[in-house]
Amino acid sequence: MAGRELKALFRAYREGDELAFRRAAQEIVEEEEAKNHLALARDLRSLITGSSSPLAIVPEMALPDPPMDREGEWPLAQVRRPEKHFEDLVLNGKLVDQLQTLADEYRRWEEIDRRGIPRRQRILFHGPPGCGKTSAAEAIANEIGLPLVVVRIDAVVSSYLGETASNLHRIFDFVGKGSWVLLFDEFDALGKARDDATEHGEVKRVITAFLQMLDAFRGPSLLIAATNHDHLLDPALWRRFDDVLEFPRATVHQSRKLLRRRLRAVHHPGVDIDASAARLKGKPHAAVEKVAWDAIRFSVLDDRAAVEQGDLDRAIDQALARPW
Ligand SMILES: Nc1ncnc2c1ncn2[C@@H]1O[C@H](COP(=O)(O)OP(=O)(O)OP(=O)(O)O)[C@@H](O)[C@H]1O
Numbered sequence: 001m002a003g004r005e006l007k008a009l010f011r012a013y014r015e016g017d018e019l020a021f022r023r024a025a026q027e028i029v030e031e032e033e034a035k036n037h038l039a040l041a042r043d044l045r046s047l048i049t050g051s052s053s054p055l056a057i058v059p060e061m062a063l064p065d066p067p068m069d070r071e072g073e074w075p076l077a078q079v080r081r082p083e084k085h086f087e088d089l090v091l092n093g094k095l096v097d098q099l100q101t102l103a104d105e106y107r108r109w110e111e112i113d114r115r116g117i118p119r120r121q122r123i124l125f126h127g128p129p130g131c132g133k134t135s136a137a138e139a140i141a142n143e144i145g146l147p148l149v150v151v152r153i154d155a156v157v158s159s160y161l162g163e164t165a166s167n168l169h170r171i172f173d174f175v176g177k178g179s180w181v182l183l184f185d186e187f188d189a190l191g192k193a194r195d196d197a198t199e200h201g202e203v204k205r206v207i208t209a210f211l212q213m214l215d216a217f218r219g220p221s222l223l224i225a226a227t228n229h230d231h232l233l234d235p236a237l238w239r240r241f242d243d244v245l246e247f248p249r250a251t252v253h254q255s256r257k258l259l260r261r262r263l264r265a266v267h268h269p270g271v272d273i274d275a276s277a278a279r280l281k282g283k284p285h286a287a288v289e290k291v292a293w294d295a296i297r298f299s300v301l302d303d304r305a306a307v308e309q310g311d312l313d314r315a316i317d318q319a320l321a322r323p324w
């Protein structure tokens, strides 16, 4: 039984969060089923639901239809069930605390409102590519049991005058109708000031409209905007967010942890994880993860049962030779 599900189960119990408890229980049951421990899975299921039939312990998360553009042709956002968990991520302790607090706080918004304290509802994630911003937004949605609505900035930005702001309105209208985690991913594409003089007026209008919508944003959803081009953002944008979380590159310690975690499922005697992590210094988590997958892939393609140091060295050479 994986530690991650057990931890989630215990945390849910401590917080009296029944949905989170059921979700963790369901994952444990599904894991036992996948291992073919069918009798145990059946017993666990009937302990929770009172029935041993393979009914879901957690009601399926209802996914709404996404908001569409004016013609009703293109979805302006992608609505999905979050898959990632906090435990899948390797982050520094401060960031883990900040993310966990955001999720805990979300569950207590009613109380926060009652006490007249402003909610933290609009959050900015920034940092270099591949360090976990999108994944963390997904993990928060999972933790609080809400669908993730990822805004498709490419679909929102329209070449028709005034249409980009209208599309933003459509998204904010949609968000007002339910509880989601709304992610403006790679959000700089909307906020960056372009040099092109002909577009300048329209970009300014879009930013002003967005700021107004951000200011007016209320309701039961959590809004997260993520960027890896923080220097391109309009300064007025920063202070509109209730909190700003930084996602730095992986430390050597984090790379070691991530390599160990990803190689756990395969045999890798004689592999020097410490030295490999040290070579990846300054690289993002996504690079470290790719190194682990590539090393495993090399061993599979070579019909070997174990990953060898040579596989890791080759994967690291490739990772160091490309941009991240
Ligand atoms: N902190 C992390 N811990 C574990 N895996 C990570 C972490 N950060 C990134 N990854 C891995 O790298 C992949 C890319 O990460 P993610 O998309 O979350 O990065 P990002 O910060 O949103 O990047 P970008 O700025 O390019 O959008 C993820 O699928 C995940 O598997």
Ligand SMILES: [Mg+2]
Residues within 6 Å of the ligand: 133, 134, 135, 185, 186, 226
């Ligand atoms: Mg991202």
